[in-house]
Amino acid sequence: MDSAVAREQALDAAERLFYGRGVQSVGMDDIRGASGVSLKRLYQLFPAKEQLVEAYLERRDVRWRQRLAEHVRRHEDPRERLLAVFDWLEGWFGEADFRGCAWINAYGELGATSPRVVAQVRGHKQAFRDYLAELVADAGLAAALTGPLFLLAEGAMVTAGVTGSTEPAAEARAAARVLLRAG
Amino acid sequence: MDSAVAREQALDAAERLFYGRGVQSVGMDDIRGASGVSLKRLYQLFPAKEQLVEAYLERRDVRWRQRLAEHVRRHEDPRERLLAVFDWLEGWFGEADFRGCAWINAYGELGATSPRVVAQVRGHKQAFRDYLAELVADAGLAAALTGPLFLLAEGAMVTAGVTGSTEPAAEARAAARVLLRAG
DNA sequence: TTGACGAGAGAACGTGCGTTCTCCTACGGT
DNA sequence: ACCGTAGGAGAACGCACGTTCTCTCGTCAA
Numbered sequence A, B: 001m002d003s004a005v006a007r008e009q010a011l012d013a014a015e016r017l018f019y020g021r022g023v024q025s026v027g028m029d030d031i032r033g034a035s036g037v038s039l040k041r042l043y044q045l046f047p048a049k050e051q052l053v054e055a056y057l058e059r060r061d062v063r064w065r066q067r068l069a070e071h072v073r074r075h076e077d078p079r080e081r082l083l084a085v086f087d088w089l090e091g092w093f094g095e096a097d098f099r100g101c102a103w104i105n106a107y108g109e110l111g112a113t114s115p116r117v118v119a120q121v122r123g124h125k126q127a128f129r130d131y132l133a134e135l136v137a138d139a140g141l142a143a144a145l146t147g148p149l150f151l152l153a154e155g156a157m158v159t160a161g162v163t164g165s166t167e168p169a170a171e172a173r174a175a176a177r178v179l180l181r182a183g
Numbered sequence C: 001t002t003g004a005c006g007a008g009a010g011a012a013c014g015t016g017c018g019t020t021c022t023c024c025t026a027c028g029g030t
Numbered sequence D: 001a002c003c004g005t006a007g008g009a010g011a012a013c014g015c016a017c018g019t020t021c022t023c024t025c026g027t028c029a030a
Helices: A002-023 A026-034 A038-043 A049-073 A076-093 A102-110 A115-138 A145-165 A165-182 B003-021 B029-034 B040-046 B049-073 B078-093 B102-110 B113-136 B143-163 B168-182
Strands: none
Touching: A002 A026, A002 A038, A002 A049, A026 A049, A026 A102, A026 B003, A049 A076, A049 A102, A049 A115, A049 A145, A076 A115, A076 A145, A102 A115, A102 A145, A102 B102, A102 B143, A115 A145, A115 A165, A145 A165, A145 B040, A145 B078, A145 B102, A145 B113, A165 B040, A165 B143, A165 B168, B003 B029, B003 B040, B003 B049, B003 B102, B029 B040, B029 B049, B040 B102, B078 B113, B078 B143, B078 B168, B102 B113, B102 B143, B102 B168, B113 B143, B143 B168
């Protein structure tokens, strides 16, 4: 089996299991079982579990932001594009396997013990914030709007994760619309 | 030593260690060392670690909401009281040992494996939201404002935790003021 | 055909930790 | 003084899991 293929399969399993059950409750043996990649191969690809976790967060970051950007791109009006972010969140929250924001969860689980994970979380949140800032600038709005919109989105992710409801996305969207109007 | 005293000492140590280093990386033996309460006594008071975690979250919930309410009570004007919530958050974020919201972190760490912890987190967040709803009602504002204010506060907690900055509180406060004006 | 090599299955090893057990000490009542 | 009991210190137990090792087998070059 090709190394690249094995790597993808390992990451597929890691993402499914880590996101669904948390990092610490998933053993390397579970990854092996779910991916079909042997332990020996796993440790060749990722010398330690922490690096598998890092790779999982990194790949998910790229994909998550891609999916978001693709949804946003379907809208023409720059203000609509900003609101589309919250629509996309609503769709995400409604997915069957949704269990909150992977990075916020990882921070809660590993933030105190793994600086590499903290760096991944900061990087992801910064990238998301930068993306919002770009949308705000494209709409010709005040840069100061970025912070509040970001906080609304983060609050919605946390709340949707804890409660299991998609409602926070709609609440955040409504609040965002008010802020856009007032800004 | 009195049972009640031992219980408080155990919870003091549990709170300091669980909040500071996460639940899973703190052993019962660490609790014993930090509290001076013997293992035997610990297991008399809390038959399993999970119940110690529950008790920790429960006691912290009561104290956290008390501290917040005491700060808010110092303000007369009902709208000022709402904004005072965000001032209090800023002070909290600035504390030396601040490491994010204990419940959000606990959800990330144990949400997938411990329904009791999930219940504690939901309970705490619901109580906080109810409190905000009360403040909104007292100010004669539309009930629909509660959701957005709650999301701003949650977003600020997460972001302050991840970045270690107090800035999100000020951003949230500013956004809250705009929403109050527009609402 | 043979021998070297890579890969997989799974045992093995070391450690950490939740929980329980053992032993010892101190004290309170008779 | 003597015993029963509570409590503390810390060893012991069982298990989970990260990581490494062993054994075996298939493959491919010479």
